[in-house]
Amino acid sequence: MKYFIEYASYNSKLRNFDTAGKLLLSISMLFCGICGNNIFSLIFILCTAIYFTVFKSGTDLIKYIKMYISPAIFIILGVITISLNIYTERTGIISLPFFANKFICITENSIKLGVITAIKAFSCISSMYFIILTTDIYKITGVLQKLKIPYLIIELMFIIYHFIFVLSERRDCIILSQKSRLGYNGFMQSINSFAKAFSSVFILSFIRVSKIYNSLEARCFDGNFKFSKTDINKKEFIHSVIISIIIVSIFIFMEVFL
Amino acid sequence: MNIIELKNINFTYGDKTQALKNINITIEECKTTVILGENGAGKSTLFTLLNGIIKPNSGEYRFNGNIVNYSKKELFYLRKNIGIVFQEPDNQIFSSSVYDEIAFGPRNLKIPEYEIDNIVKESAKETDVTEYFEKPVHFLSYGQKKRVSISSILAMKPKVIIFDEPSACLDVVQKDKLYSLYKKLKNKGITIIISTHDIDFAYKIADNAIVLKNGECIFNGKIDDLFANDKIVQKSCLKYPPVYILYNELIKKHIIKNTYCTPKTIEDIITILNNV
Ligand SMILES: Nc1ncnc2c1ncn2[C@@H]1O[C@H](COP(=O)(O)OP(=O)(O)OP(=O)(O)O)[C@@H](O)[C@H]1O
Ligand SMILES: [Mg+2]
Numbered sequence: 001m002k003y004f005i006e007y008a009s010y011n012s013k014l015r016n017f018d019t020a021g022k023l024l025l026s027i028s029m030l031f032c033g034i035c036g037n038n039i040f041s042l043i044f045i046l047c048t049a050i051y052f053t054v055f056k057s058g059t060d061l062i063k064y065i066k067m068y069i070s071p072a073i074f075i076i077l078g079v080i081t082i083s084l085n086i087y088t089e090r091t092g093i094i095s096l097p098f099f100a101n102k103f104i105c106i107t108e109n110s111i112k113l114g115v116i117t118a119i120k121a122f123s124c125i126s127s128m129y130f131i132i133l134t135t136d137i138y139k140i141t142g143v144l145q146k147l148k149i150p151y152l153i154i155e156l157m158f159i160i161y162h163f164i165f166v167l168s169e170r171r172d173c174i175i176l177s178q179k180s181r182l183g184y185n186g187f188m189q190s191i192n193s194f195a196k197a198f199s200s201v202f203i204l205s206f207i208r209v210s211k212i213y214n215s216l217e218a219r220c221f222d223g224n225f226k227f228s229k230t231d232i233n234k235k236e237f238i239h240s241v242i243i244s245i246i247i248v249s250i251f252i253f254m255e256v257f258l
Numbered sequence: 259m260n261i262i263e264l265k266n267i268n269f270t271y272g273d274k275t276q277a278l279k280n281i282n283i284t285i286e287e288c289k290t291t292v293i294l295g296e297n298g299a300g301k302s303t304l305f306t307l308l309n310g311i312i313k314p315n316s317g318e319y320r321f322n323g324n325i326v327n328y329s330k331k332e333l334f335y336l337r338k339n340i341g342i343v344f345q346e347p348d349n350q351i352f353s354s355s356v357y358d359e360i361a362f363g364p365r366n367l368k369i370p371e372y373e374i375d376n377i378v379k380e381s382a383k384e385t386d387v388t389e390y391f392e393k394p395v396h397f398l399s400y401g402q403k404k405r406v407s408i409s410s411i412l413a414m415k416p417k418v419i420i421f422d423e424p425s426a427c428l429d430v431v432q433k434d435k436l437y438s439l440y441k442k443l444k445n446k447g448i449t450i451i452i453s454t455h456d457i458d459f460a461y462k463i464a465d466n467a468i469v470l471k472n473g474e475c476i477f478n479g480k481i482d483d484l485f486a487n488d489k490i491v492q493k494s495c496l497k498y499p500p501v502y503i504l505y506n507e508l509i510k511k512h513i514i515k516n517t518y519c520t521p522k523t524i525e526d527i528i529t530i531l532n533n534v
Contacts, residue, residue, distance in 0.1 A: 006394050136394070138354040162352055165396055211349035218309045218344075219363040219414060220337045226365040228358055 004063050005132055012057040014134040018233040019143045021240030022131055025052070028244040029127035032251045033120055041254035042119045048247055049126035057134045067129060068122070075121045079114040137161055142230030155225055166208055170201045261287040261418060261449050262308065267317035269307060277303040279473040281317070285418075285451060285466070290444055292460040292481065293453040295470035296495055301453040302345055304470070305420050308451075310336045338367060341416035345423050347403035356382075356398070356406050357391045363414035381412035384439055386432070401427050408436075418449040425456050437463065461485075461499040462522045469494045482520055501527065 009015060014022065029045050036042045053059050083106050086098060092107030131140065137158070144154045174197045178184065183193035262285040269278040277300045285291050293301050306312045307319070310326065310333045319326045321339070326332055341363075344350045353359035360378045369377065382388045385405035390398060398406065404427060411419060425433050440450060440463050454460050460467070460481070467484045469477035477490050485491060485502055505521055508514045514530055521527045 003396070006396065010394065136355065136392070138358050141354075158354070161354065169396070208349060211344075211346070212352050214306065214311050215342075215344055215350040216352070216362075217311055218306075218337055218342050219410070220334055220366040222366060226362075228355075228361065229371070 004067070008057075008059050008063075008133040009136050012059065012134040014052075014057045015136070017134070018236035018240065019135055019139040019230050020146070020232045021237045022135055023140065023143055024237075025240050025244050025247075026127050026131035028248055029130070030124055032248060033123035033127055036120060036123070036251065036255060037116065038255050038258055039116060039119060040258045041251050042116065042123050044254055045247075045251060046119065046123040046126050049123065049130045053126070053130045053133055057130075059133050064129075064133070068125070071121070071125055075118050078121070079118045082117055083110045083114040085110055138228060139230045141227045143232075145227050146229050146232070151224070154227065158225060158227070163205070163209070166205055166212075167201060170204050170208065171197065174200055174204075259287045260284040261322055263318075263320040265318040265320075267307065267314045267319065269303060269312060269314050271303075277473050278307065278314070281473075281475050283468055283475055283478055285449065285468075287449050288444070288447045289465040290440065290450040290452065290463050291466040291468060292464040293451065293468045293470060294455075294457075294460060294494065294496060295453075298472075299470040300473040301470060302422055303473075305342055305422055305451075305453070308420060309340050309342045338414070339416050340418045340420065341411035341414050342420040343408050343411050343422060343424060345426075347400065347407040350407045350410070351395050351403055354394060355391065356387060356393060356395060359395060359406055360387075360410045360413050363410055367414060377413050377415075381409045384412055384442075385409045386435065401429060401432060404428060405432065408439075416448075418451065419443065421450070421452045423454055424452065425454060425459050433459070457497055457499050458501070461502065469496070471495075 026049075029049055032045050033042065036045065050064075054061055054064055084104055085092075085107065087095075087103050087105050088101060090103050090105065092105040092110070095103045095105040098104050141154050141158055144157075145151075178193045178197060184190045262283070264281050264283040267278055267281040267283075268276070270276045281304070293304065295301055303312070307314060310328065313328055321336055326336060351359055353362060357378060360382055361374050364374045364377050379388065382391070385408050387402065387405050387409055390402060390406070395403070395406070404424070408421070408424065424436060428436060437459075440452075443450060450463075452460070452463070464481045466479065467477065467481040468475060469484065469490060471494050476494060477484055477487070485498060491498065501521060501524060504524075505514075505527060508527070508531075509516050514534055517530065521530060
């Protein structure tokens with residue numbers, strides 16, 4: 001699961017498809033997801049994104065679904081908070097007494113709002129997953145640079161991406177080394193080992209970062225990362241412009257008429 | 259000509275480990291120098307000092323005859339001319355693709371993008387990493403990473419290249435390739451500095467040797483002189499290269515005569531034996 005994003009984008013059938021095109025597609029779906037207020041149109045966006053990622057790009061379905069688990073937890077918690085409201089009288093479908101004459105109520109409207117918010121969140125996430133799971137990170141940074149996106153944002157994205165790997169690699173190494181020396185036998189032992197691993201992940205990562213910085217400096221680093229610019233394939237780009245227009249028009253149609 | 263000169267250099271780490279003690283070293287231009295010494299002798303520390311990453315607490319560092327004064331401009335000049343392949347490739351590689359990693363140095367040197375493409379391909383060829391261009395770097399094996407890190411320095415075309423244990427973890431074929439790469443670089447007039455624990459390899463490629471022990475320099479001179487000096491070899495816990503032992507044994511037994519060009523490899527000895 002750890003390298004799933006990397007494996008998926010490396011094996012994706014859309015890997016060599018024009019990056020700017022994919023980015024446009026993904027951003028227009030994201031935009032629709034953010035603006036949409038109609039359950040059907042949002043489901044349409046969600047399905048389209050899943051269709052492109054799973055069927056067109058050939059991502060492993062099970063692992064793809066697993067990727068939704070962690071955001072799903074937060075979204076469900078969010079939905080619950082949205083659906084619950086506190087009133088001074090009993091209203092709505094369900095109402096439970098709270099303290100001091102107040103009631104926790106779930107109304108039809110609040111449920112509807114919660115569901116829409118959840119689907120909205122999922123459709124936005126799925127359109128972002130589409131670009132992540134089909135494209136190598138360096139190509140994305142390349143296109144963003146070509147599109148004159150502020151340098152700071154690209155750099156931030158790159159650094160976050162890189163250091164997620166630094167941290168997770170360190171963690172894996174340490175846990176492996178502890179396991180190989182029987183560090184996870186029994187409950188107390190496991191807790192002890194885990195705590196040690198946790199603290200050393202951070203210390204080691206800091207040291208590693210400073211060493212990496214040394215190596216950057218040794219190669220005349222002046223504080224600005226320079227990324228490869230990705231070329232735009234005109235034909236494929238136009239192809240995806242057309243697809244994006246179709247998706248957006250269907251979306252608008254559904255928003256207005258459904 | 260001496261390209262690098264260190265005079266009375268001292269360096270102490272933050273935890274009061276004195277890693278370099280009163281170092282006096284000269285490194286000749288266009289020659290290959292090996293730095294030998296036990297673990298923790300201070301080899302890697304010396305290298306980061308040569309690249310200007312750490313600043314000595316006291317002493318004088320001359321590059322190309324000029325004193326390095328650690329101004330920003332000077333450091334850029336220093337780093338442009340001295341490339342360093344670090345011991346741990348993991349601490350060096352950070353880009354998301356092999357191509358970007360190799361292009362990192364040249365881009366910092368402000369070389370135009372159309373030239374960079376050629377440079378990257380050329381230097382990737384030297385260490386056989388062209389096939390990994392598109393591969394995310396986290397998937398590479400240790401030896402592959404090592405080779406990528408070597409390429410990424412070659413791409414900067416420095417005058418001096420420092421290799422910190424380059425042959426560790428390379429397979430036999432790649433080690434031989436590395437050996438021919440050194441020869442090629444040397445013919446181009448590049449000064450090579452290598453630290454290694456592989457005494458055979460060192461003996462084979464080096465002209466000069468520097469021996470460090472506990473942060474002190476105990477030898478600086480021709481590698482043949484080093485092995486002629488029993489005391490230093492013993493003091494520094496070095497071993498004689500088998501080729502050297504064999505050659506001396508053959509001379510002692512009067513099987514071959516003392517030639518003035520000492521053989522560096524088994525093949526050399528075989529050639530000498532064939533001529534007897
Ligand atoms: N960042 C640091 N902080 C404190 N001490 C350090 C640091 N880095 C190295 N040292 C110490 O400095 C000394 C020299 O270390 P150095 O890494 O230069 O050795 P080395 O000759 O490269 O060894 P090896 O053959 O194992 O690579 C060692 O005693 C080491 O413990
Ligand atoms: Mg070292």
